[in-house]
Amino acid sequence: MDENTAATTANKPIKTFRDGDLSVSVWENQSQRHGEPRTFYKATISKSYKKGEEFKRTTSFAPEDFKTITALLRQALTFIENLQFPELEELNDEIEELRRPEAEPDAQASISGNPRPSRSRKAT
Numbered sequence: 642m643d644e645n646t647a648a649t650t651a652n653k654p655i656k657t658f659r660d661g662d663l664s665v666s667v668w669e670n671q672s673q674r675h676g677e678p679r680t681f682y683k684a685t686i687s688k689s690y691k692k693g694e695e696f697k698r699t700t701s702f703a704p705e706d707f708k709t710i711t712a713l714l715r716q717a718l719t720f721i722e723n724l725q726f727p728e729l730e731e732l733n734d735e736i737e738e739l740r741r742p743e744a745e746p747d748a749q750a751s752i753s754g755n756p757r758p759s760r761s762r763k764a765t
Contacts, residue, residue: 654685658716662689663706665713667720682721686710 654666668683687698688706702710723730 656717656720658713658720660709660713663687663702663709663713664689665710665717667717669724682724684714684717684721686714 655669657664657666664687666685666687668685670681670683672679672681685700686702687700688702689696689698691697719733723733
């Protein structure tokens with residue numbers, strides 16, 4: 642392997658997102674690219690099950706697992722983006738605040754720093 646593709650693998654995931662028997666694990670890896678250290682992230686998806694008395698894992702999924710896997714992957718993506726671009730975490734927090742139904746309209750407008758435009762209906 643040359644210095645552009647050499648990578649070391651981590652021993653355990655830095656974060657695991659779970660829902661029932663499904664999980665998405667995020668792995669952090671280090672490599673060298675053009676002599677510069679580089680951090681990159683990958684995710685693995687697995688499903689646990691019990692065979693006899695032993696717990697096992699599989700990477701084969703039924704269609705009914707797909708929605709849950711998608712939700713877990715979205716969580717993993719947000720986690721990785723926040724590691725790569727810390728400024729996105731603050732923006733994501735603002736977005737979540739805007740999505741909360743209990744937030745008052747004026748409070749929502751002040752979060753973004755923009756006044757909420759008035760909505761007037763046109764007569765038809």
